[in-house]
Amino acid sequence: MDILFLGTGSAWRLPEYSCRCMICQKMTELKEERTRTSIQVTTSRKILIDPGPDLLFHMRRYKLQAPDLILITHEHGDHYLGMDDLLAYKRSMPPDSWRPIPVYATETAWETIGVRFGYLLGSLFEKRVSEPGVDINIDDTSITPFKTVHGKTARGSVGYVIRETQKDKKVKKLVYTSDFIDVETDLSILHDPDVLIIQSHWLNEPVENRPSHMSLQRALDFIKKWRPSKRMFLVHISGGDQVPGDPFNNTVKKTPPIRPMMDPLTQKPYSVPMCQQDWDNLAVKLCEDNSLSCQMTVPKDGETFTF
Ligand SMILES: [Zn+2]
Numbered sequence: 001m002d003i004l005f006l007g008t009g010s011a012w013r014l015p016e017y018s019c020r021c022m023i024c025q026k027m028t029e030l031k032e033e034r035t036r037t038s039i040q041v042t043t044s045r046k047i048l049i050d051p052g053p054d055l056l057f058h059m060r061r062y063k064l065q066a067p068d069l070i071l072i073t074h075e076h077g078d079h080y081l082g083m084d085d086l087l088a089y090k091r092s093m094p095p096d097s098w099r100p101i102p103v104y105a106t107e108t109a110w111e112t113i114g115v116r117f118g119y120l121l122g123s124l125f126e127k128r129v130s131e132p133g134v135d136i137n138i139d140d141t142s143i144t145p146f147k148t149v150h151g152k153t154a155r156g157s158v159g160y161v162i163r164e165t166q167k168d169k170k171v172k173k174l175v176y177t178s179d180f181i182d183v184e185t186d187l188s189i190l191h192d193p194d195v196l197i198i199q200s201h202w203l204n205e206p207v208e209n210r211p212s213h214m215s216l217q218r219a220l221d222f223i224k225k226w227r228p229s230k231r232m233f234l235v236h237i238s239g240g241d242q243v244p245g246d247p248f249n250n251t252v253k254k255t256p257p258i259r260p261m262m263d264p265l266t267q268k269p270y271s272v273p274m275c276q277q278d279w280d281n282l283a284v285k286l287c288e289d290n291s292l293s294c295q296m297t298v299p300k301d302g303e304t305f306t307f
Pocket residue numbers: 010011076078079179236
């Protein structure tokens with residue numbers, strides 16, 4: 001199974017336009033960027049998860065071919081608003097040779113997505129419904145949606161478990177959570193994946209978790225429970241943590257932590273990561289301090305992983 005991280009940032013990219021906080025400034029200086037979180041998973045099929053508003057940029061940058069199917073996690077704009085850019089594939093083919101791409105989302109998510117992109121259904125796309133617990137089977141690949149909790153404005157949210165059965169019958173398993181604060185039921189299918197891709201919207205759990213997102217502090221509980229064996233990836237990075245001394249800590253995007261995670265050596269809060277190098281260092285330290293045997297990675301846009 002091949003994973004390509006098309007984008008790794010939150011709903012507004014990083015650095016955020018017009019934001020002068022220390023994180024956005026540092027990333028600008030270093031020419032680092034995180035586009036909206038989206039991934040391509042390749043088994044015997046090309047699966048695109050969350051065709052967000054950066055999709056055309058991703059198609060060009062990574063020279064993407066048309067996906068065989070699309071999975072949408074929920075009805076927030078950063079997870080589906082790029083869908084009509086896929087018309088580029090159809091427009092460059094002879095008439096009558098295009099087969100509509102199956103697009104999976106929950107019925108609740110479709111209530112929103114269908115209003116925006118209903119005019120493309122039947123021609124560019126085929127509407128398919130993701131039902132939590134009901135497998136989508138294609139050849140050697142099985143995809144299971146699971147219900148996630150992501151607040152009142154995303155009642156249709158789900159994550160996906162993707163399993164690929166190899167010729168020797170061994171199964172490779174990826175758990176992809178997308179935006180969430182909890183799962184409705186802790187299903188056994190979520191346990192012991194080879195790879196876990198989990199949201200990390202903040203480093204520390206904020207006093208006010210307004211949009212119901214996952215912090216890395218909270219994610220550690222899920223990581224310890226689900227026990228990925230080969231790798232865990234943190235995505236949907238937002239820059240929403242307050243950095244001590246930052247004059248822009250008073251902006252809407254910033255929220256103070258409830259009880260920041262402490263470095264056991266210094267008994268001081270971990271430094272808030274501001275750039276890729278900071279994230280790389282913190283990931284190693286957090287694994288050591290929490291006795292996690294699986295490597296934690298905060299991928300860059302364009303990073304790949306094969307397992
Ligand atoms: Zn999002």
